[in-house]
Amino acid sequence: MTLFTIDEVRKSFTNGEVKEEILKGINLSLREGEITALVGASGSGKSTLLTISAGLQPTSDGQVIFEGKNMTTMSSEQVRKVRASKFGFVFQFAHLVPFLTVEEQLMLMLDVSESRLKKHEQKEEVNRILKLVGMDHRKNSYPNLLSGGEKQRVAIARAIIHKPKVLFADEPTASLDSKRSKDVMLLIRELTKTLNITTLMVTHDEEMLSYADQIIKMSDGLILQNVD
Known part of the structure; x- marks a missing residue:
């Protein structure tokens, strides 16, 4: 089932009198239960496409349709609420809060996403998700005691704790060695x-x-090839 549709999305910037087109009319459908990978050289527009899809920056033209609703016509507050409740994010670096334990990282995410779970239910959900990603034995650890792969597992747990519909992953394995990269991708x-x-x-x-x-x-703001 198609959950997300990117329809003729364009993005351009003006630098003085020069207009630079970053995205030149992108059409893309994303389906539930599937991973779509964006690849291309630096400057091809893939990161811009991801951030626009996630509502982190506006389009210059075109539409981003999520669950049948046009995000490009929503107010900034409406988009923020969609991001907080429906989207999860994993980046190249885990960006964990250094003074929070693993368990507290996830509890904070539940607060940010305005979870309706009671406190004891939140703790139960945190334990369940940490077990799912193989990090329940580290719930009381601080980030400085975790390996790179463990930090990414916690980051993934934090990204899915509020049951998002969409997971945005921007170079999630770039900071990891080959083995840990494969482990993280298997988990995702x-x-x-x-x-x-x-x-x-x-x-x-x-x-x-x-x-x-x-x-x-x-390449250069266009889709060269779509491989299913």
Whole structure:
């Protein structure tokens, strides 16, 4: 089932008298329970496409349709609420709060997403998610005691704790070695399938493409190839 549709999306910037087109009319459909990977050289527009899809910056033209609603016509507050409740984010670096334990990182995310769970229910959910990503034994640890792979697992747990519909992953394995990269991608793929999440991922690592259901190759703001 298609959850997310990007319809003729364009993005341009004006630098003095020069207009630079970053995206030149992108059309893309994202399906539930699938990973879509955006690949291409630096400057191809893939990160811009991800941030526009996530409502982190506006389009210059075109529409982003999520659950049948046009996000490009929503107010900034409406978009913020969609991001907080429906979207999860994983970046190249885990960006964990250094003075919070693993458990507290996830509890904070539940607060930000305005979870309706009671406190004891939140703790139960945190324990469940940490077990799901294999980090329940580290729930009382601080980030400085975690390995790079463990930090990314916590970041993924934090991204899915509020049951998002869409997971945005921007170079999620770029800071990891080969083994940890594969472990993290296996985890993202497993969670995408079991939780029926729609995952949009930017990557430079071609080895990670084997985990994707759809591969979008971009160049100069255009889609060159769509591989299912």
